[in-house]
Amino acid sequence: MTNSTYLEAGRRAVIEEMERDPSVWALGEDLGRGGVFGQYKGLQDMFGAGRIADTPISEACIMGAAVGAAMTGTRPIVEMRFSDFALCAIDELVNQAAKARFMFGGQMRVPLVVREPVGMWRSSAAQHSQSLESWYTHIPGLVVVAPATPADNLGLLKSAIRCDDPVVYMEHKNLWALEGELPEGEHIVPLGKADIAREGRDATLVTWSGMRQGCLKAAETLSAEGIEAEVIDLRTLWPWDRDTVMASVEKTGRLVVVHEAVAVSGFGAEIAASVAEALHFRLKAPVARLGAPRIPIAYAPTMEDEARVSPQRIVAAVRKTVQPAEVS
């Protein structure tokens, strides 16, 4: 085991996969100097300017070029800097990358990974803070991944790079400095498998990305009160690990879904609905979902916090499902 940050784990994944497979390369703005967060630090020295390619500020072309390059025998890692900027390349991702294999009758695949950092971080305000993962889960053809720990950022990014499908890979900016243990040697985390971050018998918390931490904190508080919450980190949002979630809710009879994204049409709605459809008669309380209110994310902390799902809110939501208010 070695200790590593979430950021360094992602960097290690890229290095290992580029060493393993010469067709892997990365393209994006400022990569030659390590990328905007340092995720690519030193990589151009290791792999050359051809494979760690600095590009113009042309998001549509970064994504579009990656589609063409993926069709032509390479495996590009597309760096979008902030998930907010990936919106400049939505046609290239949604109409081109996600559709090409199907539209062309399976003649080829588009093996690319789009790294697009998400989430609230250091008063970044409305255009540098969003979590738009639910948009991508809606698109047939895409795999959607949102790692929450250093070990998962290593193992999932490696799986994403090896995947033959276009993968939207959303790292959380607030997790860059998070430290954790990394296994020695090859560490692969399969796509589509959730992680039971904490076991518990009373309620199931389903979460991902930055909210894993908040859920674990809330679970500790609840444990002190005698409520044992099971925390499931989905890790992959499409395909999400339905079996693990259903098994947990069958056991606990209670579900609270927690995510940083706006609650309305958030991916939590999909999970809540799926569980309600499948396990209606096993549920001991109505399913609950926590997400941001439908407001743009503000700059000043007093207002920014209004968009945050705090551990206190999670605790309150779990308490409410465990001890439902009497119907008067």
Place this chain on the structure above:
Amino acid sequence: MKEDPGLRRDNFDRERFLERLALMHRIRAFEEEAIAGQKEGLVLGAIHPSIGQEAVAAGVCGNLETADLMLSTHRGHGHTLAKGADALAMMRELFGREGGTCGGKGGSMHIADFGVGMLGANGVVGANIPIATGAAHALKLQGSRQIVTCIFGDGAVNRGPFMEGLNWARVFDLPVLFVCEDNNFSATTRTRDMTGGAGAGARAESLGIDTAEVDGNDLIAVDAAARVAIEAVRAGQGPRFLTCHTYRMTGHTSVDPAAYRPAQEVEEWRGNDPIARLEVALRMAGIEEAQLTDLHRTEAAAMADIARTARETDWPEAVGAFTDVQDVGDPRERAY
């Protein structure tokens, strides 16, 4: 009809141009069958015929090797046939039948045949410019001698990806030939009215890309210009840009009466038919009328057979709606 004294040169390559003439007839016959098929309800979705523009397809793609890559547009039947795709598979695709180029999943606007280096038409105007650029980027990384040709319409030059793709190709010195097939119209709008400055070529020049402009209805001129540009690209000189001026003889789609175009303008262009012009050149070079007639008949008859076979082909199995989507999260396992 223009007469080019150059045509009388002794080195006029008759075989080459007879082959191109056959190709142009094949393209036209394909689209005439497709339009007829649409009237009968055999072609299911929209088609954008390129009748009148065949010299661009034949002149440009005729200079490519099979291993070279080519990306096209919604108006791509001609480019695709010229790159070597199978006409029967294409007709089946238009009819939505089994054995179509894309198994019936794409239709006219999404025809691709990776086996002959045809990396796809595209339903999104301009979208293939960055994709072609990326394909060229990959070829350069791989040290390949293949090149990419990206054909798009005059309307595409007003989309952002045009600028992003051309700039990128120049910055990375990529092996890509951009071809603007300028038929003067973007759907029902005259492109000139919506375009600032001098247009496509000038924009490419401003990004440092060498540009040529050619009469796109003159197969011999397109062929010569494309050959020069393709040689330069293959020699590692970076991207080139070629504008071909042409005109579509049909509406934007096969059901568009194109009432927005003055009748006189259409008539003038009718007299500038690229097939008729090449026939004039071949007659001047000593080809017998009978041979020309024969060549036309052969291609038309072959295409009629193809259309007949296509209409007799079965529909694809419905289960295909769930295949070729993705491996991880395969909808055959779970689509909800």
